[in-house]
Amino acid sequence: MFLESLSLTQFKNYRSEQLYFDSEVVALVGPNGSGKTNLLDAIHYLSLTRSAFHSSDQHSIQHGEDFFSIKGHVQRLGKSHTLLCAQRNGEKKVFSVDKKPYEKLSEHIGEFPSILIAPDDTDLIREGSEFRRKFFDSLFSQLDRNYLNTLITYTHVLKQRNALLKHFAETRSTNPDLLEPYTQQCIRLGENLYEKRQAFIRDFLPLFTARYAHVAEDQEEVAISYQSDLEEGNYAQRLQEAVSKDIQMQRTTLGVHKDDYLFTMNEAPIKRFGSQGQKKSFIIALKLSQFETIKNDKGYSPILLLDDIFDKLDDKRIGHLLDLLANKQLGQIFITDARPERTRQIFGSGANPVQMIQVQNGSILSTP
């Protein structure tokens, strides 16, 4: 997959800009706050229909304007496609491929895949379970449209069920016939998601451990173990039994919405026992195996978006990434750096020509 051009209109700090890409490695350089990450986010929009950094599309509209649009030309499997994402204030987001708008945005997920590696990725280790669920949900959704649809429906059912539980608690009344359909759906959809997550993790794990051994060059044994309320079995009965507790808590207390993925090293949680370096390696390995999983599934490389990673990675890990690049194991890469000399130095010796794009204050200066 190859992104040939990008046109931005009133997207964040870009008023109206066009960019053309003619290299597999594109470096976006410029001072902090100039708009490098915003360019990665625009590509993320074209790939996944939304921002990588915030959940409200409103934030992506240039201040004082009432819409943004992002357009891109992409080569995929020998064919050229035009992707367009536009958001007008207070209206539904529009996404079209070759001028055909989607009815549901979810239809686009996985069609033009991308992976973002960003400075705050260590949140995956540090933060709560929702970060890890989000990471794996995003990966699995790009592999399996049915998984995504089931997840969307499950989330919706859960919201309705929780609203009803809250209503029961507030009115001090219950209506079992009304709760029943939501409970049934939670069971049916939850069991489906549980089985799929199990299967996906089973396939993901060997890729991940191999990648970690390569990146970290150490003998530590890493693992990811999937944890779910559903693993004790008989979820249907247990959810039914939990109804009075659910009413008391005003939310659904058992289910795949509470799943977690435990990251371990030598069977101890890496969150507590891993060194800084081991955590970095763990994250890079996680992202690279995400990349590989999608590549194996699609038969072509997703676009790789690397945000300020030179600040975070040491020479050894950068070297490892460059090896992959030299071996043509990666596809098109967009990489941001506030220090152009460093980028030039790192890539200068490599076999791949690097396209340097200079960004300043929401404008593209030049393509030297």
Next chain:
Amino acid sequence: MQFPSKLIEEAVNEISRLPGIGKKTALRLALFLLKEDERTTLSIADALVKLRTLTQYCSECHNISDEAICTTCSSPRRDRSVICLVQDTRDVLAIENTGQYQGLYHVLGGLISPMEGIGPAELTIEPLVQRIQRQSSEVKEIILALSPTIEGDTTAFYITKKLKDFSLKVSTIARGIPIGGELEYADEVTLGRSILTRTHYSHDNK
């Protein structure tokens, strides 16, 4: 927005309460109503007032009606053994336009959605139960014609629970591949459901 007059401002604020109408469009409409022939504006206003004050809901099916009982419910030509359950008036119009249905309707006035504060009490579910009780010798079948969403499915589930003590046939409209639609473009959920609810093949099928 700055307005030259309080009256315009008030009109714009009121008109922009309509769904899909923002302040800009409301201003355009307000200026139109001001510039047009006075009779046009007054007759629009009159129609709106009448719409709101004179419209009734049929006491049987709860569809919008000019009389206490609507023309469908009072028609001797309709099949009184079937009642088709729909969300709102628009669905009645859509089904009527097909010319394929001769039975009666029952308009629920929405779908159950706790998130939006809509429970069974906000809908005409209890009146439906009473209606079937009154007409239990006549009514043989209930057709559920609700949207294929969580809200539609939940409402259908709840209503069938309420009706389980009546000896009624409960059916739901078929959901599947649109006529003229190509199989490979159907989404997986629709296609899956169509396979599961496949129908007997007959040469009379159109």
